[in-house]
Every structure is written in structure tokens, then in C-alpha cells.
Amino acid sequence: MKAIRILKSNIIESFQGVxxxxxxxxxxxxxxxxxxxxxxxxILLTENVNYFTEGVENDMxxxxxxxxxxxxxxxxxxxxxxxxxxxxxxxxxxxxxxxxLAMQQDSEIFxxxxxxxxxxxxxxxxxxxxKVKDLNxxxxxxxxxxxxEHVDVVKYGEGSVEELIKIFDLxxxxxxxxxxxLIVVTAFLIANTIKITxxxxxxEIEIRRLVGASNAFxxxxxxxxxxxxxxxxxVIPVAGCCFGYKxxxxxxxxxxxxxxxxxxxxxxVIKMLVVSLFAIGIVVGAFGSYRAVRKYLKI
Numbered sequence: 001m002k003a004i005r006i007l008k009s010n011i012i013e014s015f016q017g018v019x020x021x022x023x024x025x026x027x028x029x030x031x032x033x034x035x036x037x038x039x040x041x042x043i044l045l046t047e048n049v050n051y052f053t054e055g056v057e058n059d060m061x062x063x064x065x066x067x068x069x070x071x072x073x074x075x076x077x078x079x080x081x082x083x084x085x086x087x088x089x090x091x092x093x094x095x096x097x098x099x100x101l102a103m104q105q106d107s108e109i110f111x112x113x114x115x116x117x118x119x120x121x122x123x124x125x126x127x128x129x130x131k132v133k134d135l136n137x138x139x140x141x142x143x144x145x146x147x148x149e150h151v152d153v154v155k156y157g158e159g160s161v162e163e164l165i166k167i168f169d170l171x172x173x174x175x176x177x178x179x180x181x182l183i184v185v186t187a188f189l190i191a192n193t194i195k196i197t198x199x200x201x202x203x204e205i206e207i208r209r210l211v212g213a214s215n216a217f218x219x220x221x222x223x224x225x226x227x228x229x230x231x232x233x234x235v236i237p238v239a240g241c242c243f244g245y246k247x248x249x250x251x252x253x254x255x256x257x258x259x260x261x262x263x264x265x266x267x268x269v270i271k272m273l274v275v276s277l278f279a280i281g282i283v284v285g286a287f288g289s290y291r292a293v294r295k296y297l298k299i
Contacts (some may be wrong), residue, residue: 025229030231031189032285036277039182040241043273044253046175050099052265053168057135062142064128065153069231074150075126082130087141089131100231132166135165192292222293223286230285234277241277242270 062079066078073125075093082091100122102112130145138156146154215288246266 023026026286027196027227028229029233032230032281035182035185035189036237036281037240039179039280040237040273040277042175042179042182042239043276044245044269046172047249047264047269047272048177049171049175052261055262056130056164057168060131060138060156061146062130062132062138062145062154062156064130064145064151065125065129065155067150067152068125070126070150078148078150079128082128082145085141085144087132087134087137089133091131094127094129096122096126097270099124099127104228157272183280183284187288192288199249217288219293222289226287226289227282228285228286229289230281230283231278233285234281237281238277239275244269245273 053195064078064082079091079093082088100114100117103124104114112121131140132141142156145151164195249263250268252263254265255261256263
């Protein structure tokens with residue numbers, strides 16, 4: 001019970017300390033707010049880059065053209081052989097007549113050319129559209145399919161796909177590095193701002209020492225102050241990023257310039273963003289306060 005009373009007293013004292021030293025607290029909160037706004041922006045950008053790249057990756061398909069003269073039984077056996085390979089995620093059949101109909105609907109030119117062919121004289125080929133589990137192994141999977149019996153040609157954008165995958169991987173790594181770097185900078189700035197706040201109260205700490213307060217007892221209020229400052233500093237970034245992103249999403253109609261570049265829906269990213277920013281603010285605030293007390297005041 002005594003420990004709980006002490007803890008409650010220190011928490012109350014922490015709130016009092018924040019408002020008693022309001023100008024210094026405001027400086028800490030402002031520092032946290034600015035850096036967390038940058039972190040929030042980077043998180044949103046990273047999520048959208050990942051969403052776009054994953055969408056492009058999911059759309060990448062191996063097109064398997066079957067031999068022209070092939071019966072339905074053989075078509076089924078080719079499907080079974082493809083499904084037996086390791087890296088297959090899904091497989092979809094497009095008959096040559098379905099392909100013909102789609103081409104006629106898409107273009108007047110194709111419609112006039114293909115209209116002269118009946119289902120029996122259709123010059124197109126039956127195809128399988130294959131998606132893979134691991135895009136990095138798409139070339140190997142395409143080679144394995146190409147070796148199967150009754151497969152005529154396999155196409156998947158060879159060469160350009162591999163380059164696109166490398167670019168996507170590089171972009172993801174850069175975005176993650178930016179977010180981590182901003183978090184580190186945030187921790188450094190907050191620690192130094194809180195250090196100034198604590199140094200200005202060194203006399204208060206010295207009095208506590210003289211009356212016999214333990215190091216843990218002295219540290220605790222400052223630790224909770226760091227948590228409070230971190231939480232308060234995260235409020236504006238959370239509100240700004242969430243409402244700002246929702247407004248931007250609705251204004252742009254969920255896309256950037258073209259339907260190819262789609263934005264992550266607010267519902268998918270806001271919860272994660274709120275938790276991340278508050279967690280970063282609280283953890284970094286607590287760590288910065290604890291480190292400042294311990295290192296700079298030699299407690």
C-alpha cells in the first residue's frame with residue numbers, strides 16, 4: 001500500500017511539475033510535436049509505398065500459352081502439372097474464345113479483325129494465368145512451366161520484372177531507414193530538451209537529496225513527466241496526420257493522378273498510426289527523461 005501511495009504521489013507531482021514549469025514543458029512538447037509530425041508523415045508515406053508495391057507485385061502474372069491443337073483433357077493435365085510446382089499461388093484458365101471476346105470488347109480494330117473467325121477457326125491460344133507466392137523466384141517458376149509438355153510459350157515480362165522488384169525492395173529499405181532515423185533524431189532532441197528542463201530544477205533535486213530521498217524516488221517524478229510530455233507532444237501529430245490523411249484521401253478520391261497509384265484506405269492505416277505515434281512519444285519521452293536525470297545530474 002505504501003508503494004502505491006508513493007507511486008500515486010509521484011504521478012500527481014509529475015503533472016504539477018509539467019504545469020509548474022510550463023515554459024520549459026512547452027518547449028519539450030513543441031520539440032516532440034514537430035519531430036513526431038515528420039515521423040507520422042514518413043509512416044504514412046511508407047505505408048502507401050508498400051501498398052502500391054504490393055499491389056503491383058500481386059498483379060504480376062505468368063501467362064502460359066498452350067499449344068494450338070489441344071483437347072480439354074490435355075488442358076486439365078497441364079493445370080495439374082502447374083499446380084504441382086512449389087511456387088504456385090493461384091492459377092486461372094482463359095480459353096481462346098474468352099480471350100477473343102475480351103479483345104473484341106476492348107478495341108474496335110480487334111473486333112473487326114476477329115469477327116471473321118468462328119470459335120472453330122479462332123487463331124488465338126488457350127492460356128493459364130499463374131500467380132506465384134514468391135515474386136523473387138518468378139523467373140525460375142516460369143522456366144519450370146515452360147518445360148512442361150503441351151506448353152507453347154511462357155511470358156511474364158522477363159528482365160523488366162526483376163528490375164522492378166529490385167527497385168521496390170530499395171524503396172522499401174529507404175523508407176524504413178528514414179522512419180528509423182527520424183525516431184532516433186526524435187529521441188535525441190527530446191532527451192536534450194528534457195535535460196535542459198531537469199537541469200533548471202537541479203536545486204529542487206539537491207533539496208530532495210538533503211532530506212534523504214533515494215535515487216529511485218527522485219527519478220520517478222521526472223520519469224512520469226517524460227511520459228506525460230511524450231503523450232501531450234503526440235496529440236497534435238496524431239490528430240494532424242489522421243484528419244489530414246483522411247481529408248487528402250477523400251479529396252484525391254483514393255488515388256494519385258491515376259487508378260494505378262491507389263492510396264491506403266484511412267481505416268487500414270489510422271489505427272496503426274495512432275498507436276505508433278503515441279507509443280513513440282511516450283517511450284522516447286520516458287527514456288529521454290530517465291537518461292537526462294541519470295547522466296546529466298549524476299544521480
